[in-house]
Amino acid sequence: MRESSDHQDKVLLIKAREGDANSFGVLFDKYYSKIYRFIFFKVSSKEIAEDLASQTFLKCWEHLSEGNRVDKFQPWLYRIARNLISDYFRSREKEELPLIYQENSEIEEIKVDPAQNLSREELEKIIFNLKSEAREIILLRYVEDLSIKEISKIVDKSAVNVRVIIHRAIKELQEFIIE
Amino acid sequence: MSEQLLKQLKKLERITPSDEWAENTRNFLYQKIERETIGLEPTWTYRFRLFFVVWSRRMIPSPVKMVSVFTILAVMFSANLVVEAEIAPVGALEVVQRSVEKIQLFLAVTPQGEIKVNLNYSHKRQRQALNIASNNDFSPEEKTRHLNKVVKYLEGNVLGAANSLSIAKEDLGDDKQMQGKVAQLAIEITKNGQEAVKSLEQVKVSADLKDVDKTVSDAQSVIEESGVASLAVAVEQVQSQQGSDNPVVSTDQVKEVISEVINRENEKIDKIGAKADQVGITEAKNTDNSATEIKDLTKELTGVAVNSEKAKVILDEAKNSLAQDNLSEALDKVKQSTEITKQSTAVVSKIEDISLGKMLNNLSASTSSTSTININIKEKIKDKVNQATSTETTPEIILPKGAKINPSLIFEETNTSGEIIIPDFEE
Numbered sequence: 253m254r255e256s257s258d259h260q261d262k263v264l265l266i267k268a269r270e271g272d273a274n275s276f277g278v279l280f281d282k283y284y285s286k287i288y289r290f291i292f293f294k295v296s297s298k299e300i301a302e303d304l305a306s307q308t309f310l311k312c313w314e315h316l317s318e319g320n321r322v323d324k325f326q327p328w329l330y331r332i333a334r335n336l337i338s339d340y341f342r343s344r345e346k347e348e349l350p351l352i353y354q355e356n357s358e359i360e361e362i363k364v365d366p367a368q369n370l371s372r373e374e375l376e377k378i379i380f381n382l383k384s385e386a387r388e389i390i391l392l393r394y395v396e397d398l399s400i401k402e403i404s405k406i407v408d409k410s411a412v413n414v415r416v417i418i419h420r421a422i423k424e425l426q427e428f429i430i431e
Numbered sequence: 432m433s434e435q436l437l438k439q440l441k442k443l444e445r446i447t448p449s450d451e452w453a454e455n456t457r458n459f460l461y462q463k464i465e466r467e468t469i470g471l472e473p474t475w476t477y478r479f480r481l482f483f484v485v486w487s488r489r490m491i492p493s494p495v496k497m498v499s500v501f502t503i504l505a506v507m508f509s510a511n512l513v514v515e516a517e518i519a520p521v522g523a524l525e526v527v528q529r530s531v532e533k534i535q536l537f538l539a540v541t542p543q544g545e546i547k548v549n550l551n552y553s554h555k556r557q558r559q560a561l562n563i564a565s566n567n568d569f570s571p572e573e574k575t576r577h578l579n580k581v582v583k584y585l586e587g588n589v590l591g592a593a594n595s596l597s598i599a600k601e602d603l604g605d606d607k608q609m610q611g612k613v614a615q616l617a618i619e620i621t622k623n624g625q626e627a628v629k630s631l632e633q634v635k636v637s638a639d640l641k642d643v644d645k646t647v648s649d650a651q652s653v654i655e656e657s658g659v660a661s662l663a664v665a666v667e668q669v670q671s672q673q674g675s676d677n678p679v680v681s682t683d684q685v686k687e688v689i690s691e692v693i694n695r696e697n698e699k700i701d702k703i704g705a706k707a708d709q710v711g712i713t714e715a716k717n718t719d720n721s722a723t724e725i726k727d728l729t730k731e732l733t734g735v736a737v738n739s740e741k742a743k744v745i746l747d748e749a750k751n752s753l754a755q756d757n758l759s760e761a762l763d764k765v766k767q768s769t770e771i772t773k774q775s776t777a778v779v780s781k782i783e784d785i786s787l788g789k790m791l792n793n794l795s796a797s798t799s800s801t802s803t804i805n806i807n808i809k810e811k812i813k814d815k816v817n818q819a820t821s822t823e824t825t826p827e828i829i830l831p832k833g834a835k836i837n838p839s840l841i842f843e844e845t846n847t848s849g850e851i852i853i854p855d856f857e858e
Contacts, residue, residue, distance in 0.1 A: 271468025273461045280457055288448040302452045309460055317467060366435035372442050379443065394440045422433050429436060 261325040269316045276316075280309055283326065286396055287333050293379060293391050294337045304340060308333045327405040330392075334406065365430045378428050386421035393418060520559075520580045536591075542599035546616050549592035550623050556585035557630040564637035571640060578638055579646045582631065586650040589627060592620045593657035600664050607672060611679025614668035617661040618680060621688050624658030625695065627651075652773065655695075659766060662688060666758045686753055689761050693746050693753070696768050700739045700746075703775050707735045710782050731782060735775045742771040 261282075267275035287308050292301035311332050315322075322328050362377050364370055379387055389407060392398045400418075404411045520528075532552055539545045560581045563574060599613050631647045631654075662685070669685050672678045711732045749764030 268464070271464060273464040273468075276464055277457055277461055280460060284453055284456070285444075285447045289443065289446050292446060298448070302448050305448060306452075306456045306459075309456065310463075313460060313464060317464075364436070366433070366439060370436075370439050370442070372445060375440060375443055376446075378436070379440070390440070391443070394437050395443045422437070425433050425436055429433065 258324060258326075265316065265322055265325055268313075269319070276313060279325070283329055284309070287329060289395065290330060290388065290391065291333055291337060293387055294384065295340065296380060300340065304333065304336050307336050311336070324405070326398075327402055330406040331408075362428055363430045364428055378425065381428065382421055382424055386417055386424065389414060389417050390421050390425075520577055520584070542595040542602070543612065543616060545595040546592045546599070546620065549588045549595065550619060553585055553588040553592065553623050553627060556581055556588060557627055560585065560634045561630055561637070564634040564643075574638060575640050575642045578634065578640070578643045582634070582643075582646050582650045585627060585631075586653050589620070589624055589654045589657055592623070593661055596620055596661055596664055600668075603668075608679065610668045610672055614665045614672070614680040614685075617665035617668065618684060618688055620661040621658045621665065621692070624654045624661070625691060627654050628658075628695070655769065659692065659762070659769065662692065663762055666762055670758065682756060682758065685758055686756070689749075689753055689758065689765065692765055693749055693761075696746055696765060696772060697743065699772050699776075700742050700768075703735065703772065703779055704739050706783070707732050707739075707775075707779050710779060710786060713786055728782065731778055735778055738771050738775045742768040742775070745771070 261279065264275040264279050268279065284305060288301050288305045291304045291308075292298065295301055295304065308329065312329060315332075362374065362381065364374055364378065379390065382390060385407075389403055392403045392406065393400075398406070400411050400414050404414045407414065409417075532548070535548045536545055539548050560578060563569065563577045563581060566574070569577065596613070596617055599616070603609055603613060628651050631651050635644055635647050665680065665685050665688070669678070669680055669682055672680070711728070745764050745768040749761045749768065752758075752761035752764060
């Protein structure tokens with residue numbers, strides 16, 4: 253299935269590069285939610301996430317219109333988003349941001365019973381309690397269902413390293429479970 | 432517990448941007464692309480790339496499919512190798528080999544097809560028998576067991592081909608073309624039989640095992656007989672084709688094969704003569720033989736010599752008939768000669784066996800006083816005499832119809848000169 257999806261992306265990319273807006277539209281519809289979530293769990297702000305997601309697709313088109321070749325679309329798109337997030341944090345360090353854009357550094361104490369039906373808000377809180385690196389990998393693995401290999405390409409780490417991070421993150425998650 | 436939590440994380444998929452944002456962004460990107468690419472002609476590589484990407488998936492199979500196909504091919508290839516391998520007829524491999532052979536015979540459908548399959552396997556069995564005979568890794572017992580099995584299979588293949596030929600002959604009708612093809616197959620069977628007989632001769636020499644000799648000789652005899660029978664079919668078909676403008680098999684081809692059969696018969700007669708001389712010399716030197724025994728032996732060997740001469744004369748007549756293109760007569764003469772040679776072979780073999788028995792008897796008497804060996808040798812000789820009495824070619828002991836010797840009574844009594852007293856028969 254994933255192979256078929258990759259192939260479909262390839263065809264859409266070729267068409268989009270030649271100016272087929274509809275093909276790019278299909279790619280956008282397929283990935284915008286994923287990219288938004290990825291950014292949102294990094295920046296923890298809806299507005300900034302939307303803004304960075306728009307920039308991601310814009311960058312994507314610019315890159316394609318320059319005639320650059322793309323082998324695997326999905327990891328490449330995530331990498332663009334990742335770079336934009338890094339740029340965002342780097343620029344934020346230089347300038348003082350309005351209060352609303354500041355990341356909530358306070359860790360909220362939370363304990364849940366996973367046997368029960370947890371709300372989205374509860375799950376969000378748990379995820380935000382994880383370290384940034386573990387958070388993005390857990391999100392990609394258990395929310396977006398990406399393979400270790402795909403994740404390793406996105407986060408630019410070895411597969412073994414990704415496994416180790418996942419293992420540690422799961423241990424960390426145990427702390428939020430009621431014994 | 433954490434697994435349950437991880438499963439629930441899937442709910443985070445519901446976090447999505449606002450529809451308004453999605454709509455606006457899509458429209459923005461759409462317009463930008465339209466604006467930037469307006470009037471832009473697709474590059475010449477575009478269609479090619481698109482075609483390649485779309486069709487490559489259909490034309491080039493996925494790695495899983497490729498691996499599967501290669502695995503299947505590898506399995507088929509290795510199974511074929513196993514079948515083709517010159518292996519000893521043991522274990523699972525033999526089962527595979529025999530099953531493949533049966534499947535091929537089943538798939539052959541026509542008698543002509545069956546003949547080809549049988550001839551093909553006959554060649555394989557010949558090679559297999561030669562390989563086993565010359566292989567020093569086998570113990571004599573293993574070699575004997577394997578060779579006996581392979582030789583029996585070979586015999587079965589040649590007989591199978593001959594049987595299929597007789598079926599094919601019956602279904603012929605007046606089709607000249609088919610008659611020619613059947614004649615061709617008949618010649619192939621005869622030639623294959625001749626090759627098989629030669630190969631088996633080599634097997635005898637290489638293996639040098641008494642127990643194998645008997646199986647091989649029996650098989651040779653059967654193969655030669657079926658060869659001559661096939662040749663008769665060839666002669667019949669060639670004669671029915673005479674006058675045809677374009678015969679599939681020429682008279683000369685059949686003549687050539689008959690000529691080879693005659694040569695082979697001559698060789699056999701010479702061999703029997705040499706063997707008879709050797710046995711005669713050995714027995715004459717044996718001081719234990721009584722005057723009566725020597726006399727009987729001389730009579731038998733003289734009979735063999737006379738028969739050999741007679742067979743040679745018949746073969747010469749067969750040659751003359753062949754020279755006059757009288758194929759049927761030549762073949763009849765060959766059959767007569769074969770029959771005589773067969774009788775002579777049986778007589779010489781019998782004398783040889785009895786001679787061997789006596790030698791063993793003397794050896795045991797001189798080397799050991801224990802009766803165990805004597806009893807074994809006696810039993811062996813009793814078996815030989817039993818075998819001899821069961822063949823038609825032994826004129827010395829003629830039993831009433833339905834009668835048989837009680838082996839326990841043989842050699843219990845001997846006269847003063849050591850001559851065998853044949854006991855009463857059991858009805």
